[in-house]
Amino acid sequence: MDFGPTTVIKELSFDVARGETFGFLGSNGSGKTTTIRALLGIYQPTSGILHIDGRPFRPAKGDRLGYLPEERGLYKKESVIDVMTYFGTLKGLGRQQAKSWSLKFLQRVDLADKEKARLDKLSGGQQQKIQLGVTIMNDPELLILDEPTKGFDPVNRRLVMQIIDETKKAGATVMMVTHQMEEVERLCDRVILLKDGVSRAYGTVREVQESFGGTIIHVDHDGAVPASASYTIAHDQGGHATLEIDPVTDPARVLQELVAAGLVVRAFTPQRKSLDEIFLEVYGDEAARAE
């Protein structure tokens, strides 16, 4: 994907399996939104195409796609119900069907009394709820969400995530761009991590965690932790040690080694690197450069 002489996305290819939740991760400017726009034909890609069920995707050809863009916006001078009905009809619902779906959704998100209000009279968060409704109202098979919880308070964030989860349970495949790593760990089956338009990690959350340095083990003990080829001692002081093991080493074997070496182990807690830590590891050098 080129912007004039600059190549922004480089030979990026990935699959999203039916019914899974896929996390599309990366720092600001790493190419996430550009990739999605190119996939959907909003940008003309230099090469490449989005296939759904093996068919090339073209908007408005009957594919049940729900897309919540990063740049939020609807027809602000129109009423909530008119805009929702319009988009519902464009997405293939009948007018009445679109209207009744919209009314139910408004009740679900506590906006039933805003049915006839103009969109520009609603708060930013309320407008975002309407936009989410418009995105999912055609019962999408593929739901692409670009920072779906951006701008929501914790209560509404939980509500939005519930609605997304319900849509997934109804059979949708969800592709989500987000910076909320806790959400990714909780919701995503697989992720891709972009840096400078190139994939830096791709797989299940566990696979990605393992590919970035495996496991950390916190050990509370009496005595001194003996040196071993099975682990690296990152820290050992005051009866608390932190050991690092590579992805192929089984933590149980480490425990056996420690006990066999005569160490009194009071607590043994293996812990994978969080996505937050991995994110910082990948992009930390950029932050350092910026400083």
Place this chain on the structure above:
Amino acid sequence: MAQHNLGTVIRFEVVRTLSKRRFWVATLLVPVLLIVVFLLVFLSNTATDETEGAQKDAQFSFDYTDASGLVEPAMVKRLGGKEISDPAAGIAAVKDATVAAFFLYPKDPATDTIKVYGVDKGLFANGQYASVAESILQQSALAKVNAPQLTGIIQGNITIDTTTFKDGAVAGGMNAVIPAMLFVVIFYVVILLLGGQMLNSTLEEKENRVTEMILTTIRPTSLILGKVISLFIIGIVQMLVFAVPVVLAHVFFRNQLSLPDLDLSALVFDPQTMIVGTLVLIGGFALFTTTLVALGAAMPTAKDAGPVFGAMMLLIFIPFYIISLIISDPGAVIVQIFSYFPYSAPITALLRNAFGTLPLWQAIIIIVMLFGISAVVLRIAVKIFQYGSIEYSRKVNLRDVFHRRATP
């Protein structure tokens, strides 16, 4: 799906425009202004009639001298006038306000000036002196003819029926021009009233950041075409709203408003002229609409689009600067240039069509040109919208759009 969406877009655009108070205020403003103008004309006509009557029946004392011998003393006496021999005395009497006026008829009123002196009664009321002096001379001259037939002819009480022929058949004349000129009026009204809306129709998607939602929901061609068609429908609604007061005024208040006594049955609706007028009107409307829609898609805000929009509006007025050439010398180079330059062609062609100076072969070329360029501009508008309207805050680089290159 595409056809279903086209209908959905048209419905949405038309309904939301017609349900806006702002639209009706703007639309009703024109007929309201027309009614106000009609009312002013009505009041003015009533006042003018009364003034004319008052001046005609004006009675005031006056003296006169008549070197021509044309003035009938008996008639003057009936009007309250008196012949004297010394002009200086007459002027002095006016100065003293002993009489209201003094008329000095020269030896040959046909070549020499009739001098009128009067007591000042204000700018408008002073006109009655000249009116009475002139009337006395005219009535006196008519009395000397002493033949009712000749008197009637001199007074202009004659009717003339002119018949002209075109291609061996009776030509319509002004009765054929009037219906064809309606196309010019309709074009102006629709473009002037809807121009801003045409421009804003795609700007709205950009300004409201709806583009991405729309582009993944509907084909841009359906969206743009839907907007163009809905603007056409809205234009028809506006024309109907404007027509109502005109029709009502013509039917019920024609005499009071001094409207021309137009015999509608005499109007000539020449099929070729009307078909050409209709096609040029639709072609011109399509060209301006698609161009303004493309402009809206290319520019970030209405303010940025202003200069180009202004130039386009200017192009529909420029042909009127050469209207005399359009009527009398349609072969003139400037008329030909205006006829074939796409954005001045609609008005030039409609005027030439109305005045019968647009040959059929030229009309066909212009119509094909207007529809052809409209189709091309529509494609360009769609492309700009598809690949350019994501540029929310800056002008679209047309080179990028046409080379189908991505823009960040």
